[in-house]
Amino acid sequence: MRQIRFIAQKEIYHILRDVRSLVIIFVMPMLMTVLYGYAINMDIEHVPLAIVDQDQTAESRTLIERFYRSRYFFRAKAAPEYNDPEQVMRAAGAAAVLFIRPGFERAVQNKTDFELGLTIDGSETSQAAAVQGYASALLNEFLQDHLPPGTEVPGVRLSQQVLYNPDLQSSHFFVPGIVAIILLMISALLTSITIAREKETGTLEQLLTAPVTPIQLLIGKLLPYIGIAFIDGLLVIGFAKVLFAVPFVGSFWLLLVVELIYVTTALSIGILVSTGVATQQLAMQYALLLTMLPSVMLSGFIFAIKNMPVVLQMVSRIVPATYFLKVVRGIMLKGSGFEVLAAPAGFLLILQVVLLTIAVRRFRTRIG
Amino acid sequence: MGYLSISHISRSYGPVVAVNDFSLEVNRGESFALVGPDGAGKTSLIRIICHLIDADKGTVSLDGRDTADHFDQLKPLLGYMPQTFSLYPDLSVEENLTFYAGIYGLTGAAFRRKRDDLYGFSNLAPFAKRRAGSLSGGMKQKLALSCALIHEPQILILDEPTTGVDPLSRRQFWEILHDLKRQGVTILVTTPYMDEVARADRACFIFRGEKLSEGTPTELASQFAGQIYFLDRKPSPELMRQLQGSEGLTARAFGSAIHLYLSPADRLDRHAPALHGAGIDPNSLTRIPPKLEDRFIQLMEQGS
């Protein structure tokens, strides 16, 4: 019995004297609770809405003001004169487009039937559902204000059209995100241990006296993993498509190219981590820390980025998963083309080069 | 200047001085042993020579060129075997050799020739496909040595290659080193074993980061100032007390025998009373030559 007591006592010494673990045990959870608590915001607000006012009357302008004054919507970028809602949505970067046909004011005043067109981007499922609700509520509020109490609401309604995910299936929303996150995590994990392992086992010491430069070493280590991670990605995407019947509207080749860039970026994160730590265990911890939570919380996987505090929004800008998610959703659900995807893909490319450059710089050809 | 020239090297880790103003010339084609206990600075010095850590002060030159500036060009001249096994345990013997050969640019038929040469002296051919991690200690040493030799370096630097290895394997290892020396390779070895000094052409003692003494094995031992006598008696506590009682005489137990130490100017008969008192005839004592350990201790004690 006393053996147990003394072993437990000794273990307490070990725990208390391992400062790094203590930090992870106490500080990290607190930090993460604070950070991510703010990120998790299920209230959809500030949705970019484009309104095309073909009526151009006092009533239509009042309606528009009503929509934009609410906290649910804000004015999307100025849209050129398109008639196609989808084009407007793309051009304006909006999540929804409200079309006010000519005749709105007359319909309101004469209390006749009228349809307003609301086109919603269904690829962000939870948002889409919210937009439907808000828009209806705001319209009803507007109509109520025009009538004396007790009178019937005129037949002005919203005709809704959901693009890209008409049934608002949440799997269409989540599964691309899962693909992005898994790829990021596994890739970073793969490479994170490689250099740390050579440090830990002592094989690096031998290698450093041989004619190998840091760049040669890092790239040589990176290459096999690109192949593996790429195939891994294909498997995950394939599974997703088959198991969850996620649509695939856009170009498969485009997705492959961007996937290649993405996994290389993720692998570069792992390499960077690996150059900075001395043990494999730490390397894995850091790799997971840097990839899993940020990509789950901040990439737009579940929680809308625009609803987060500005600080977190900026952090999400350097999470690779954010960009890949846009690309995956874009290709799978919207059939987005090169023009739309060039920017996120380009950013991933830049990020990768930056990460590798830092890794090469940080790689010390000395052992202490 | 020697083939390897170490000039006033110093290195500290915070407040701890690991190497202190250390200078040494190792001549082309000689085998040199750097002897000292753990913590003496051997590994730090070796790592500085191999450009793995920086010195705080001083320079190292190889083949006339400063290693700080030219190390990338000098790498092919140097074969390094670190203290802990640093090859890949999950690769086979042959795969490890192939890898290092490739890094140094040796492939194809030339590699196979070299590999067969190496298998020749190491007897590792039967184990070519075995994972390096499952080799015995002695075989690991031989593999590590093979990888250090694969590119035919001009100078071989071995950090404690024989630690923990039994005397027979150690002797065999040195036989291999002698063969290499005959082929013109310069050899620098660090070791905590005093007796390995005897196998090298020259050696130096290192302690607390400083060079205590340098010379051929015979020179080093004979520098011992004093006389040592062998007494074939069991060192019981009372006997030891009686002997220690004689001024200027130091008695040390050695298993079931005793060594008596006298200073150079002293004479055995001056201690006759104490010896007779213990029932020992001074004439029965045989003089024995000093061992390197005796000299090392003497230098350590002088230093402090």
Place this chain on the structure above:
Amino acid sequence: MTDHAVDITDLTRKFGTFTAVDRLSLTVEKGEIFGFLGANGAGKTTVIRMLCGLLKPTSGTGHVAGFDVLRQYEQIKRTIGYMSQKFTLYRDLTGRENLDFYGHLYNLGNHALKDRIAELTERLSLGPFIDRLSGALPMGWRQRLALATAIIHRPTIVFLDEPTAGVDPVFRRLFWELLYELADEGTTIFVTTHYMDEAEYCERISIMHNGKLIELGAPHELVRKHQASNLEDMFIDLIRPQGAAVAAN
């Protein structure tokens, strides 16, 4: 019941078809300092494990510290002390905390343990180092701490594996003076070593080869008997088949 510290006859240990130890017979007196030599794989470690009660012999009989080596290995474990070659104490605990821990594991009471630690600190001159983290101790002091831990429960037999490998010569002499004191008090000391210098500190040494004991006696007597120039040459001549011996230089 026997008065020897170790008394074994025809002790054998097989692993499958491989005979690691082949009919070893050995008698070691109380308070003797005994050295165990042999190439790696010669069977030394297996013998030590059997003597420590960690491994059951395949056949043979014997007693260690008066306990039957086949049936009373639990008691054997409690009366012996072991110091391994690698530093196996907890580096993030101080010397005192390590001693405390092991003392308690060996069932020393609080009072007795405190006294014992004070006694060992004094004897092994651990004073300034006892409250420092063990991992931060210089090499030679670590060995002393490891020795203190091995003898905390006053074992009658202590097994030391390469106790002074890599330690500076002055420290080695001081360490061995401690061992001589312990031996004078009746503790039997077993040392395994590859270091010929260390072997010479032993009263008697044994050489094992391929599981068999091939030589036994006082170091200087063996050198004389085999007409070798030193212990190492003698060892190598015994182990290496004749005719293959090459001059050392």
